[in-house]
Amino acid sequence: MIKEKNTYRIMISGGGTGGHIYPAIAIAHAWMEKHPESEILFVGAEGKMEMQKVPEAGYAIEGLPVAGLQRRLTLENLSFPFKLWDSINKARKLIKRFQPHAVVGVGGYASGPLLYVAQRKAIPTLIQEQNSYAGLTNKLLAKKAKAFCVAYDGMEKFFPENRIHFTGNPVRKDILNLSDKKEAALKHFGLDDDKPVILVLGGSLGARTINQAVLASMEYFEEKGYQLLWQTGRFYFEEMADKVENSGLKFIQALEFIKEMDLAYAAADMVISRAGALSVSELSLVGKPVIFVPSPNVAEDHQTKNAMACVNQEAALMLKDSEAVEGLAKKVDELMSDTDLQDRLGKNIKKMGKPNAAREIVEELEALIK
Numbered sequence: 001m002i003k004e005k006n007t008y009r010i011m012i013s014g015g016g017t018g019g020h021i022y023p024a025i026a027i028a029h030a031w032m033e034k035h036p037e038s039e040i041l042f043v044g045a046e047g048k049m050e051m052q053k054v055p056e057a058g059y060a061i062e063g064l065p066v067a068g069l070q071r072r073l074t075l076e077n078l079s080f081p082f083k084l085w086d087s088i089n090k091a092r093k094l095i096k097r098f099q100p101h102a103v104v105g106v107g108g109y110a111s112g113p114l115l116y117v118a119q120r121k122a123i124p125t126l127i128q129e130q131n132s133y134a135g136l137t138n139k140l141l142a143k144k145a146k147a148f149c150v151a152y153d154g155m156e157k158f159f160p161e162n163r164i165h166f167t168g169n170p171v172r173k174d175i176l177n178l179s180d181k182k183e184a185a186l187k188h189f190g191l192d193d194d195k196p197v198i199l200v201l202g203g204s205l206g207a208r209t210i211n212q213a214v215l216a217s218m219e220y221f222e223e224k225g226y227q228l229l230w231q232t233g234r235f236y237f238e239e240m241a242d243k244v245e246n247s248g249l250k251f252i253q254a255l256e257f258i259k260e261m262d263l264a265y266a267a268a269d270m271v272i273s274r275a276g277a278l279s280v281s282e283l284s285l286v287g288k289p290v291i292f293v294p295s296p297n298v299a300e301d302h303q304t305k306n307a308m309a310c311v312n313q314e315a316a317l318m319l320k321d322s323e324a325v326e327g328l329a330k331k332v333d334e335l336m337s338d339t340d341l342q343d344r345l346g347k348n349i350k351k352m353g354k355p356n357a358a359r360e361i362v363e364e365l366e367a368l369i370k
């Protein structure tokens, strides 16, 4: 074990969406809790969500000009090699200045240049892969990374088996214990305490189909006596909030983005959610009945795989994206009318939770530095 009082410098890189950023922040918190004298520097992509969320969590971040390669042929792709070159140069300078003991990559193209430079300088790199299907950047960095902290079985398809550690995804600490938060949560969101609360989550950016499905069913939900806490995502918020306002419905609450996810989970009686890796990991710790509506627009349909890992353990229900608009109300009824099913799903999903993930990742990182 490394000494507790030393100053370690750790760089953490990646982002693009909450699914990469929040695990990165959870790792940083767990590291600082154990090694409070350390310095942490995040590296993200200019203009992306991490440039706002990371400083809000109390850490410094530098942005690289890197951009993702579009799958379609676009003009933007022409500038890709130049941005990559600039990013590698900036990564080189950052590493020279910060002199990290180790570099952590959490996926998303922002982590590519930094880990590439670190690996060429023989600085140990650890990759945290959140999904059941490895992202492109992580696959490209796999050969020289020293450790892979994963959340799903079967990751030896992508990474060398002897360096894989099955830690689970690191989640924010405040959702680990929700038992005494319900009352405060209802108050925080101005919810009624005798109407069931349905929490609707579209992943960190919101989900168009889920929003359309809620729009199609919201009158019915209100008639049934439910109240909805509905995260629309920032791209859809104005339109959805207008529609709620014009409908005159009283118990449908549209929110752009929820900062206090612990309170949202605590308030909920059931959850409708996209099946991004972190949402699934968090919901596994929360232990409430869930209907997953996986996004069909992600590499290798990995959200369906994430959701099916739960469905196969009778730990959640799943509704296909293509059936969501027509089928959401019926699926919600199926769950809300069956309290045994609610209990079973809640208990089974909780068994899948990995509450020590962040701590275990910190231990792997310590082992690399040593």
Ligand SMILES: CC(=O)N[C@H]1[C@@H](OP(=O)(O)OP(=O)(O)OC[C@H]2O[C@@H](n3ccc(=O)[nH]c3=O)[C@H](O)[C@@H]2O)O[C@H](CO)[C@@H](O)[C@@H]1O
Residues within 6 Å of the ligand: 017, 018, 019, 020, 022, 107, 130, 131, 201, 202, 203, 204, 205, 231, 256, 257, 258, 259, 261, 274, 275, 276, 277, 278, 279, 280, 282, 295, 297, 298, 302, 303
């Ligand atoms: C469309 C897309 O590319 N999705 C990917 C993205 O998902 P996305 O970024 O949506 O990520 P996840 O579902 O994994 O996690 C969402 C995170 O955002 C937080 N949150 C969400 C809503 C909100 O209002 N407030 C809030 O704080 C959640 O608590 C969670 O920590 O990264 C994941 C992890 O690599 C992938 O599995 C997803 O397939």
